[in-house]
Amino acid sequence: MNQTSEFSLIKAYFSALTPDRDDVILGIGDDCALLKPPADQLLATSVDTLVSGVHFFADVDPYRLGHKSLAVNLSDLAAMGARPAWFTLALTLPEANSDWLKAFSAGIADLAKQHHLQLVGGDTTRGPLAITIQATGFLTAHKAFRRDAAKVGDKIYVSGTLGDAGAGLLLKQGKLPLANLTEPDQQFLLDRLELPTPRNLLASQLVGEIQSAIDISDGLLADLQHILTASQVGAIIDTNALPLSAVLQKLPAEQANKLALTAGDDYELCFTMPANTAGVLEAALDGQVTCIGEITEFSGLKLLPENIQQNLDVNPGYDHFS
Amino acid sequence: MNQTSEFSLIKAYFSALTPDRDDVILGIGDDCALLKPPADQLLATSVDTLVSGVHFFADVDPYRLGHKSLAVNLSDLAAMGARPAWFTLALTLPEANSDWLKAFSAGIADLAKQHHLQLVGGDTTRGPLAITIQATGFLTAHKAFRRDAAKVGDKIYVSGTLGDAGAGLLLKQGKLPLANLTEPDQQFLLDRLELPTPRNLLASQLVGEIQSAIDISDGLLADLQHILTASQVGAIIDTNALPLSAVLQKLPAEQANKLALTAGDDYELCFTMPANTAGVLEAALDGQVTCIGEITEFSGLKLLPENIQQNLDVNPGYDHFS
Numbered sequence: 001m002n003q004t005s006e007f008s009l010i011k012a013y014f015s016a017l018t019p020d021r022d023d024v025i026l027g028i029g030d031d032c033a034l035l036k037p038p039a040d041q042l043l044a045t046s047v048d049t050l051v052s053g054v055h056f057f058a059d060v061d062p063y064r065l066g067h068k069s070l071a072v073n074l075s076d077l078a079a080m081g082a083r084p085a086w087f088t089l090a091l092t093l094p095e096a097n098s099d100w101l102k103a104f105s106a107g108i109a110d111l112a113k114q115h116h117l118q119l120v121g122g123d124t125t126r127g128p129l130a131i132t133i134q135a136t137g138f139l140t141a142h143k144a145f146r147r148d149a150a151k152v153g154d155k156i157y158v159s160g161t162l163g164d165a166g167a168g169l170l171l172k173q174g175k176l177p178l179a180n181l182t183e184p185d186q187q188f189l190l191d192r193l194e195l196p197t198p199r200n201l202l203a204s205q206l207v208g209e210i211q212s213a214i215d216i217s218d219g220l221l222a223d224l225q226h227i228l229t230a231s232q233v234g235a236i237i238d239t240n241a242l243p244l245s246a247v248l249q250k251l252p253a254e255q256a257n258k259l260a261l262t263a264g265d266d267y268e269l270c271f272t273m274p275a276n277t278a279g280v281l282e283a284a285l286d287g288q289v290t291c292i293g294e295i296t297e298f299s300g301l302k303l304l305p306e307n308i309q310q311n312l313d314v315n316p317g318y319d320h321f322s
Numbered sequence: 323m324n325q326t327s328e329f330s331l332i333k334a335y336f337s338a339l340t341p342d343r344d345d346v347i348l349g350i351g352d353d354c355a356l357l358k359p360p361a362d363q364l365l366a367t368s369v370d371t372l373v374s375g376v377h378f379f380a381d382v383d384p385y386r387l388g389h390k391s392l393a394v395n396l397s398d399l400a401a402m403g404a405r406p407a408w409f410t411l412a413l414t415l416p417e418a419n420s421d422w423l424k425a426f427s428a429g430i431a432d433l434a435k436q437h438h439l440q441l442v443g444g445d446t447t448r449g450p451l452a453i454t455i456q457a458t459g460f461l462t463a464h465k466a467f468r469r470d471a472a473k474v475g476d477k478i479y480v481s482g483t484l485g486d487a488g489a490g491l492l493l494k495q496g497k498l499p500l501a502n503l504t505e506p507d508q509q510f511l512l513d514r515l516e517l518p519t520p521r522n523l524l525a526s527q528l529v530g531e532i533q534s535a536i537d538i539s540d541g542l543l544a545d546l547q548h549i550l551t552a553s554q555v556g557a558i559i560d561t562n563a564l565p566l567s568a569v570l571q572k573l574p575a576e577q578a579n580k581l582a583l584t585a586g587d588d589y590e591l592c593f594t595m596p597a598n599t600a601g602v603l604e605a606a607l608d609g610q611v612t613c614i615g616e617i618t619e620f621s622g623l624k625l626l627p628e629n630i631q632q633n634l635d636v637n638p639g640y641d642h643f644s
Contacts, residue, residue, distance in 0.1 A: 031401035032366035037359035044354035051449035079353035127373035128450040
């Protein structure tokens with residue numbers, strides 16, 4: 001079998017993995033996919049590349065790599081308030097290893113099924129391992145979550161817990177003190193790093209209720225700063241209010257806080273809500289989100305208590321340029 | 323400047339290069355682009371990756387690389403009969419070299435302007451040089467060119483001339499006899515390899531007139547075979563009718579024919595037309611296309627004259643897995 005046929009087989013393998021959607025008129029197998037967009041909706045689309053040795057370790061479990069490759073794009077759709085629909089996969093591989101491919105594609109397929117997302121096209125090339133996925137979803141124009149829509153007085157919320165993925169990375173790098181961490185604790189941190197849960201379900205509950213959001217892929221401070229810059233506002237963050245997992249709370253408080261504020265790869269949502277509706281929605285969301293501060297008129301990002309603001313602008317995660 | 327900011331600058335650099343379209347509600351700079359698809363049209367979308375050392379030489383002129391990276395995707399839209407609209411760029415670079423980036427992005431931008439195509443999103447990552455572009459266009463559902471729509475008795479056409487890009491590759495590899503080739507001849511072949519003209523203008527003239535097409539990226543025989551397989555038909559090709567450039571005609575006839583039949587990277591269109599309308603359209607297209615054969619009922623691909631069918635299934639181009 002020559003390499004062209006070998007790689008063609010990969011394409012054939014991927015084509016049946018994800019759910020069939022009625023709006024996919026022609027899927028994998030022609031020069032283009034043909035897609036029928038919904039009437040009166042906008043398309044939201046996002047592309048992310050993960051490169052071996054930069055965004056993941058070359059020996060990462062392929063199921064987890066498949067999951068994460070799609071999860072980071074789903075997270076971008078969640079951050080915009082879009083319902084996931086279609087994605088394409090551009091996969092560059094040094095060789096066609098069927099065990100690796102089976103696990104990798106299963107990681108993608110399982111997550112795609114959960115979100116009724118169809119793989120509609122792709123390209124498989126030979127070269128250094130890298131994955132580029134572009135995901136597209138739908139939303140109603142005036143309901144999009146935008147970085148430039150935060151208002152003075154809005155409460156600032158985050159979903160889930162922060163810093164776990166960053167701690168997972170330190171663990172993989174052998175840089176985390178293990179004294180207090182059980183085996184399950186360590187597994188929890190690795191899972192948070194390698195199997196992130198994109199917050200699309202939460203996003204669907206927030207549509208119509210909020211105007212401004214971002215996903216935390218580069219760290220809370222860096223990503224919140226994008227909202228502040230785009231909206232021309234400032235923020236106060238109460239670092240005592242940061243949601244920390246039970247495992248992260250076992251780390252020294254200073255390290256845990258630094259991870260929660262600056263570590264990347266959490267894929268939680270950060271969003272703002274008008275103060276007058278925040279309480280009711282927060283209650284309805286039943287513990288999924290935590291208020292961590294408020295949008296202010298002065299520019300800049302102020303952390304409370306005052307003594308915490310020290311040398312926090314370092315992202316201890318991978319090099320992450322997205 | 324740390325690497326994150328360096329790469330962020332690249333993103334900022336790319337954002338203003340291409341034309342502003344009214345259907346781009348939100349372009350580069352948020353978690354997703356927001357796009358307004360046209361009413362009553364389908365989207366046609368295609369993704370291609372070019373990897374350094376596999377699809378291009380690492381020292382290729384960056385302007386030409388930018389042009390070709392977008393051209394291969396435009397060619398897929400042409401092969402479907404779709405009008406180009408939007409594209410995303412996932413660029414993986416070992417380092418941020420501003421001269422290289424300036425030329426690369428100019429190559430993309432010049433071609434994008436010609437086709438009124440807007441860059442709506444992207445990702446810039448550090449790693450081995452590779453470019454993934456996804457382009458999206460619009461078409462009317464029943465007017466799509468599909469691989470599965472060729473009919474027995476249809477005439478088979480190709481655009482332009484065939485085999486020039488393959489000869490250009492042999493030239494770069496030092497494998498082409500140069501005795502008969504002038505400096506301008508050699509430049510012509512290199513231009514055909516590195517600056518392919520996607521046939522979107524021709525495709526727009528064919529919309530409503532033809533039902534089946536493909537672009538010739540992997541070689542005429544390999545790509546025509548995709549139409550035959552999908553349409554469950556066969557074909558006869560008259561190799562004496564293959565359109566060869568004046569430069570290719572200077573090569574030994576056997577080599578020229580082999581390049582025209584099997585070499586990749588031409589990005590010409592191969593399409594079929596009902597015999598009863600073919601003559602009129604061919605005349606209207608005024609030399610842009612050449613009839614090279616006919617769709618037949620028997621399966622398989624038969625070459626005339628009989629003695630030509632020998633060991634032709636080798637693609638002398640790059641490894642090309644798209």
